[in-house]
Amino acid sequence: MKRFEGRNPHKRDAGGKRTITRRDFLNGIPITVGSTAVGGLLPELFATALADGRAPQDLPNYYPPSLTGLRGNHPGSFEAAHKVRDGDFGPLPRPGARAEANETYDLVVVGGGISGLAAAHFYRERHKDARILILDNHDDFGGHAKRNEFQLGGRLALMNGGTYEIDSPRPYSAVANGVLKTLTIDPVALTKKCTDRDFYHSLGLRRGIFLDKETFGADKLIVARDGSSWAQLLAQSPLSPAAQRDIARIEEEKIDYLPDLSSAEKKSRLSRVSYRDFLLNVAKADPGVIAFYQARTHGEWGVGIDAVSALDVWAFGLPGFQGLNLEPGSAPHMGYTAAGYADGGSYTFHFPDGNASIARLLVRHLIPESLPGNGAEDAVTAPLDYSRLDRPSSPVRIRLSSIVVRVRNVGDPKHAEAVDIAYTRGGKPSWVRGRSCVLACYNMMIPFLCPDLPEPQKAALHYPVKIPLIYASIALKNWTPFKSLGISQVYAPGSYFSSLSLNQVVDIGGYRSVRSPDEPILVHLTRTPVKPGLPERDQHRAGHFDILNTSFATFEQKIREQLSRILDHGGFDAGRDITAITVNRWPHGYAYEYNPLFDPDWPTGSEPHVIGRARHGRIAIANSDAGAAAYTDSAIDQAYRAVQELFAA
Numbered sequence: 001m002k003r004f005e006g007r008n009p010h011k012r013d014a015g016g017k018r019t020i021t022r023r024d025f026l027n028g029i030p031i032t033v034g035s036t037a038v039g040g041l042l043p044e045l046f047a048t049a050l051a052d053g054r055a056p057q058d059l060p061n062y063y064p065p066s067l068t069g070l071r072g073n074h075p076g077s078f079e080a081a082h083k084v085r086d087g088d089f090g091p092l093p094r095p096g097a098r099a100e101a102n103e104t105y106d107l108v109v110v111g112g113g114i115s116g117l118a119a120a121h122f123y124r125e126r127h128k129d130a131r132i133l134i135l136d137n138h139d140d141f142g143g144h145a146k147r148n149e150f151q152l153g154g155r156l157a158l159m160n161g162g163t164y165e166i167d168s169p170r171p172y173s174a175v176a177n178g179v180l181k182t183l184t185i186d187p188v189a190l191t192k193k194c195t196d197r198d199f200y201h202s203l204g205l206r207r208g209i210f211l212d213k214e215t216f217g218a219d220k221l222i223v224a225r226d227g228s229s230w231a232q233l234l235a236q237s238p239l240s241p242a243a244q245r246d247i248a249r250i251e252e253e254k255i256d257y258l259p260d261l262s263s264a265e266k267k268s269r270l271s272r273v274s275y276r277d278f279l280l281n282v283a284k285a286d287p288g289v290i291a292f293y294q295a296r297t298h299g300e301w302g303v304g305i306d307a308v309s310a311l312d313v314w315a316f317g318l319p320g321f322q323g324l325n326l327e328p329g330s331a332p333h334m335g336y337t338a339a340g341y342a343d344g345g346s347y348t349f350h351f352p353d354g355n356a357s358i359a360r361l362l363v364r365h366l367i368p369e370s371l372p373g374n375g376a377e378d379a380v381t382a383p384l385d386y387s388r389l390d391r392p393s394s395p396v397r398i399r400l401s402s403i404v405v406r407v408r409n410v411g412d413p414k415h416a417e418a419v420d421i422a423y424t425r426g427g428k429p430s431w432v433r434g435r436s437c438v439l440a441c442y443n444m445m446i447p448f449l450c451p452d453l454p455e456p457q458k459a460a461l462h463y464p465v466k467i468p469l470i471y472a473s474i475a476l477k478n479w480t481p482f483k484s485l486g487i488s489q490v491y492a493p494g495s496y497f498s499s500l501s502l503n504q505v506v507d508i509g510g511y512r513s514v515r516s517p518d519e520p521i522l523v524h525l526t527r528t529p530v531k532p533g534l535p536e537r538d539q540h541r542a543g544h545f546d547i548l549n550t551s552f553a554t555f556e557q558k559i560r561e562q563l564s565r566i567l568d569h570g571g572f573d574a575g576r577d578i579t580a581i582t583v584n585r586w587p588h589g590y591a592y593e594y595n596p597l598f599d600p601d602w603p604t605g606s607e608p609h610v611i612g613r614a615r616h617g618r619i620a621i622a623n624s625d626a627g628a629a630a631y632t633d634s635a636i637d638q639a640y641r642a643v644q645e646l647f648a649a
């Protein structure tokens with residue numbers, strides 16, 4: 001999935017910080033860095049629209065993908081939900097009291113991510129005239145599958161704000177594959193036709209490793225050169241001779257550290273120790289190597305090597321296992337992701353905006369007039385008309401900036417024939433009624449929305465803690481510093497952002513990636529907030545807090561400083577070269593997949609996600625949380641199951 005490890009006057013300070021005020025206008029919505037009024041829709045825009053009796057999404061030029069600043073869970077998207085969680089929301093109006101006459105639907109979907117959009121699609125497969133309302137708390141649809149859009153040097157530049165690509169540990173199911181077919185997405189053909197994965201390599205660019213002075217004693221960028229050994233690479237680094245020697249050993253030597261065990265016994269042993277403990281206690285490495293490897297697991301697992309099992313990282317090709325002669329393939333006691341990839345994985349394809357393209361294509365399928373064109377390729381550059389999303393004449397409607405705060409069956413759940421759903425938009429609460437409801441939102445939020453769920457189900461829904469992440473998209477005037485340094489991506493184990501990479505090269509439909517280092521480009525940075533040493537779910541709780549308590553100004557300063565320190569010797573000047581910053585916050589990011597180091601081995605069928613997703617009257621539960629798998633295909637499969645449950649009831 002998330003293989004990114006390994007996104008006026010310019011006045012500079014020492015960290016390359018420049019002061020930028022509102023600078024640029026795109027599609028009528030300011031794109032600017034350094035301003036407090038970025039991220040969510042400008043409050044005044046919201047106020048104007050509501051005073052006008054119109055929803056912001058109906059205003060001309062409403063176009064969230066081009067907003068910069070704090071995106072992802074942007075300001076204004078979550079506060080009411082947190083009030084519900086904390087019991088501070090206050091009284092709700094009586095159901096029906098404010099509902100408009102036409103606010104009754106066959107299905108109301110809570111959550112406009114890929115699962116919610118897919119649920120609407122599956123429902124209409126069973127009931128072709130169904131009227132459906134999808135409510136989402138963000139100012140854009142897609143959930144994690146968000147699009148970051150820029151105009152750089154007069155051309156369109158795209159990056160994924162969240163979901164990176166079609167890629168899953170297991171082959172896509174017939175159901176998920178069927179959705180891709182319906183949307184005319186053929187990942188294998190598209191990869192062949194549109195992707196140039198070797199482009200940067202063909203320019204001689206390689207992966208760099210940045211060691212920072214706070215963690216390693218001195219700032220140093222190490223760049224792999226073809227044919228160079230690890231000993232040569234590390235010779236100029238600030239690492240101690242013992243750490244250098246042991247990293248070279250772990251990377252290159254074939255040593256069987258468990259010679260008396262069979263492959264199955266070794267795998268069992270490795271599944272019960274973290275990679276950190278494997279390095280220290282099994283490979284007997286110098287403690288100085290730990291900081292070097294600590295963040296290698298950030299992008300995939302959302303925690304460091306202290307909290308991922310050695311067996312799971314083996315499946316991803318991390319070093320140290322070359323001499324153990326492990327049989328290929330999955331083994332008991334592996335995590336979902338590692339076990340799946342150990343056995344193969346799905347096809348892959350990266351749209352320039354990641355799986356936001358899937359969300360846009362689903363929206364086109366549900367509301368054809370919102371996105372012109374008719375194929376997966378032309379959709380990439382097609383302009384989406386947000387004012388078409390919530391028209392009374394449309395059988396499917398998507399209502400944005402609408403936070404659902406209460407969901408309840410009308411009457412006894414066993415005999416209920418409708419569900420009332422309360423939501424708030426711009427501070428105004430409303431109720432709608434659905435003959436059924438699919439909750440395609442977050443598991444841990446559901447007990448607060450439906451307090452009358454059975455207690456064991458609520459406890460099960462509370463169990464997972466979603467994985468927090470930051471994906472930042474940075475616009476640069478050019479990428480000549482990368483070219484001069486010979487790098488296209490960097491692993492930075494001790495830094496605030498643990499990885500960065502140049503935008504992937506994909507040409508699709510009318511969209512063209514840049515080829516010349518003199519042209520403007522987008523760079524992706526990933527931050528994974530962690531607390532090494534704590535159990536995984538506690539690390540995520542701390543990371544969630546960290547993300548929501550970091551201001552845009554801090555992110556901006558960290559980005560400028562980190563890029564300056566890494567790219568300095570390539571002639572980079574943050575004040576001159578950075579032209580826009582979008583920080584996609586995902587405090588509730590990847591769905592939680594059980595961790596063999598911390599979670600019990602539940603018998604099949606009694607895992608929290610299975611107990612938690614039980615249908616409750618006319619309310620069914622979708623979302624990737626309900627599959628305990630942080631993948632697009634899981635979001636689709638869970639939508640399918642939830643919809644079939646409603647028709648079976």
Ligand SMILES: Cc1cc2nc3c(=O)[nH]c(=O)nc-3n(C[C@H](O)[C@H](O)[C@H](O)COP(=O)(O)OP(=O)(O)OC[C@H]3O[C@@H](n4cnc5c(N)ncnc54)[C@H](O)[C@@H]3O)c2cc1C
Pocket residue numbers: 001002003081110111112113114115116135136137138142143144145161162163164165166167168402403404405440441442445469471586588589590591622623624625629630631632633634635
């Ligand atoms: C940074 C990142 C990168 C990823 N990369 C990949 C990848 O490369 N490949 C892959 O397959 N998967 C990837 N995933 C996982 C994948 O994005 C998800 O599994 C999938 O998109 C989840 O879709 P969903 O609809 O289930 O949930 P979401 O995308 O989370 O959508 C749920 C929606 O419901 C909304 N909601 C929640 N509560 C309420 C409420 N009370 N009222 C109204 N709306 C509400 C949420 O805000 C959200 O918009 C990634 C995830 C993240 C965070």
